[in-house]
Amino acid sequence: MARKSVAAVAPVQQELADGEWSDDVPEEVQNEVDEYMKNLRTQHKATEKTNASKERAIAAMKKHNIPRVRIDEGKKWLVCTDEPKLKTEKIKEVESEAA
Numbered sequence: 001m002a003r004k005s006v007a008a009v010a011p012v013q014q015e016l017a018d019g020e021w022s023d024d025v026p027e028e029v030q031n032e033v034d035e036y037m038k039n040l041r042t043q044h045k046a047t048e049k050t051n052a053s054k055e056r057a058i059a060a061m062k063k064h065n066i067p068r069v070r071i072d073e074g075k076k077w078l079v080c081t082d083e084p085k086l087k088t089e090k091i092k093e094v095e096s097e098a099a
Contacts, residue, residue: 058084 061069061080068079070091077089 054086055084058086 057078058080061067066080068077068089070076071078071088075091077091079087079089081087
């Protein structure tokens, strides 16, 4: 699904009772909205970066014919499936034989 980029946000306008708009927004509200939008844009950039990294990891794993790689200090697998996606699997620990 294509993503829309968010343009710079103009000051928020409050609708008055008579249907007209006003640029008069309390400073606290504007500050919180600005902070939210900044964080939202940062999150979107991080998601795009993560998706690009995932695609490169899939390509590298397929190029070298490596179906899975240990991650999280060997506790999980990062598995490259037949579909173009990655998934994690918890590694089943082998129980030691009791003496």
